[in-house]
Amino acid sequence: MKLNDPTLLRTDAYINGAWAAAPQDRRFAVTNPATGETIAEVADLGAAETTAAIDAAVPAQKAWAARTAKDRAMVMRKWYELIMANAEDLAVILTTEMGKPITEARGEIAYGASFIDWFAEEARRVCGDVMESPIPDKRFLTFKQPVGVFGAITPWNFPIAMITRKVSPGIAAGCACVLKPAEQTPLSALALAEVADRAGIPAGIINIVTGMDAPAIGETMCADDRIRKMTFTGSTEVGRILMRQSAGTLKKMSLELGGNAPLIVFDDADIDTAIAGTMASKYRNAGQTCVCANRIFVQDGIYDEFARRLTEASEAMKVGNGMEDGVEQGPIIDDQGLEKIERHVADARAKGAEVLTGGDRHELGGTYYQPTVLANMSSEMMMFGEETFGPVAGLFRFSTDDEAVAMANDTEFGLAAYIFTDSTSRLFRVSEALEYGMVSANTGIFSSEVGPFGGVKSSGLGREGSKYGIDEFLEIKFLCVGI
Ligand code: ADP
Numbered sequence: 001m002k003l004n005d006p007t008l009l010r011t012d013a014y015i016n017g018a019w020a021a022a023p024q025d026r027r028f029a030v031t032n033p034a035t036g037e038t039i040a041e042v043a044d045l046g047a048a049e050t051t052a053a054i055d056a057a058v059p060a061q062k063a064w065a066a067r068t069a070k071d072r073a074m075v076m077r078k079w080y081e082l083i084m085a086n087a088e089d090l091a092v093i094l095t096t097e098m099g100k101p102i103t104e105a106r107g108e109i110a111y112g113a114s115f116i117d118w119f120a121e122e123a124r125r126v127c128g129d130v131m132e133s134p135i136p137d138k139r140f141l142t143f144k145q146p147v148g149v150f151g152a153i154t155p156w157n158f159p160i161a162m163i164t165r166k167v168s169p170g171i172a173a174g175c176a177c178v179l180k181p182a183e184q185t186p187l188s189a190l191a192l193a194e195v196a197d198r199a200g201i202p203a204g205i206i207n208i209v210t211g212m213d214a215p216a217i218g219e220t221m222c223a224d225d226r227i228r229k230m231t232f233t234g235s236t237e238v239g240r241i242l243m244r245q246s247a248g249t250l251k252k253m254s255l256e257l258g259g260n261a262p263l264i265v266f267d268d269a270d271i272d273t274a275i276a277g278t279m280a281s282k283y284r285n286a287g288q289t290c291v292c293a294n295r296i297f298v299q300d301g302i303y304d305e306f307a308r309r310l311t312e313a314s315e316a317m318k319v320g321n322g323m324e325d326g327v328e329q330g331p332i333i334d335d336q337g338l339e340k341i342e343r344h345v346a347d348a349r350a351k352g353a354e355v356l357t358g359g360d361r362h363e364l365g366g367t368y369y370q371p372t373v374l375a376n377m378s379s380e381m382m383m384f385g386e387e388t389f390g391p392v393a394g395l396f397r398f399s400t401d402d403e404a405v406a407m408a409n410d411t412e413f414g415l416a417a418y419i420f421t422d423s424t425s426r427l428f429r430v431s432e433a434l435e436y437g438m439v440s441a442n443t444g445i446f447s448s449e450v451g452p453f454g455g456v457k458s459s460g461l462g463r464e465g466s467k468y469g470i471d472e473f474l475e476i477k478f479l480c481v482g483i
Contacts (some may be wrong), residue, residue: 001039001096003089012027013210015044016056017203018428024050028212030187033099033331033367034321042186045211050178050220056148057176058159058226060204061440065146065174069123072172078122079199083113083192088190089414092162092323097185098159099330100285101322111447112161115465116168122174122470124224128477139481144474146174147252151221152228153180153214156333157288159188165453165464166231166254168207173473176205178227182234184333185304219244225249226249231474232256233290236413236458254462254472256290256454259415260387262408263293264430265400267301270419274302275309279394280444281418283317283371286329287391288337290445290459291416291438294387295377306373307395308346311356314371314393319362329391332367341369341390347382348374348394358392390439401426405433415455416440437463 003009011027014017027041066071083090091105100108131140150170153163163179170177181189186208193208212218218238221227229252231338232242236257244252246468263281265274283292322330323451332338338361345359358372361415369390377383377394388394398404408417417436431439437455440446447453452466462472 001092003092005086005089008086008089009040009093009187011040011042011187013049014190014197014206014208014435015049015053015194016060016340017197018209020045020049022211023045028183029311030097030184033096033333034323036366039096040187042190042210045214045217047216047220049211050209050217051121051224052172053178053470054149054221054224054226056204057207058180060148060202061149061174061176064171064202064205065178067348069126069133069172069174069313072174072357073120073123075200076116076123076172077449079196080113080116080120081168082195082199083109083116086195087113090188092161092189092190094185095322097187098156099322099333100332101327101397105322108161111449112158112164114449115164118465119168119172119470122169122467123391126173126470126474132239137483141479141481143477143479144317145477147473147475148228149176149178149226150473151179151227152177153230153232153234153427154189155175155234156182156183156184158267159185159283159324160192161235163189163192166233168273168465168470170473171205173470175229175473176207177208178207180214183212214444219245222246222251228252229254233470238318239460245477252466252472255460256464257415257458258413259290259388259455259459260294260385260411260413260433261291261416261418262416263296264404264408264420265296265298265302265306266419266421266423266426267299268422268426269302270422270442271302271305271309274306274420275313277418277420277442277444278310278420279313281440282393283329283391284445286332286369288389290332290387291397292389293393294388294394294417295408296382296393297407299400299404300397303395303397307356307373310393310395314373315357317323317371319364319368319371327482329371332369332390335367337389338367341388342390344383344386345374346393351378351381353377353381353394379407379410387413388465402432405430409435411453412458414457415459416446418436418444424482
């Protein structure tokens, strides 16, 4: 890995403003999914070190919360600027440990940093209320105060953005965090901490606990009553575990869990827009995002042309090592991810799906998979009920709007949905009928620090980003004053 500033590559955990190795210097390997090579050996911390991080966060949080919001915002702004100044190195670290094309990694650095910039501004706009009192000799007011120390657990598919989306509203509000990054991508998290340290974020405010034993680290956070909130992005299964484990200490929870995104293309859609939007949604990060289109519903009248054009566009995709110029799709994160894709495709084929292109591992070997389009999909298939997390576009045919909405909603998940139509009334009717936290109409990319991100049903609780995101880290205190 060639970096302009090699000191961004940290391999120890970051606790109380210092770099910390594990007891007996235990380490785990981080590999490059594009080559299978080991990139680094990172400190393998466990439950005891997680508790030490909480010990550090508690007093640090009190001092941080006592500073003015403007003061916190200025430190955050410095963090944002240093991330942007080091964006290329951070993108290289990200692509090397995660595999996404370097252009997508650059986009993620800017997107990730935007949350810091946004919440630094939002920190200064936290307001309580003065209410009209119902009692003549009493006055009613509210304050908003930080929840305290929070635990955060993040996934590998956005190694930078999923961290900043949680940490920046939290620290803007005056909280401190203990964060466990995914074991596949700890280097981006540690580089982010290095830059935060340089920016002057005080010791103990951002603690990064790297480790392989996620269940022990997670349980330690959930069981500790000094942690007042958990924020998690990852699988629904682990989200449920964390919620259960937090029941004993009744924490505030933000959970951004699995999706099973429908993408509906109506006859009246502009076909160029629909193809471009589907390609962007489906193949972003090789299909490994929780908002990637997972089920593509296409209306009768446009189905054949859409299938032909999507197949052509998929065949034109350049697959390879994300560091190479022009690559649009990198490797799948690991063997487990690859095997799930293979299981879904085999199941669809056995139940009657037709392979229009792809359908197999890529000739590059490793964990590369071909961009794939499957036609003739049905609701009996695994891909209907569960997200594939890979570059597989499954096409389902439908006739009426009601049928499309019913199929789209026929899932326990409710994160993102996409629709393509030129009819304004249909756009509103269908958007309102979809049981999803987010609807993206006539575009395949909607994520922004300004829009609220989150799901309903088994896709989770709470909203990240936007003017609402900071509320997740604030408590409302009611003050009643007798006069
Ligand atoms: P994915 O399929 O994206 O890896 P996971 O939910 O397994 O989704 O992982 C997301 C994050 O949750 C990672 O940081 C992982 O280490 C962590 N994790 C996995 N299992 C647990 C657990 N039992 N308790 C706490 N964290 C966990």
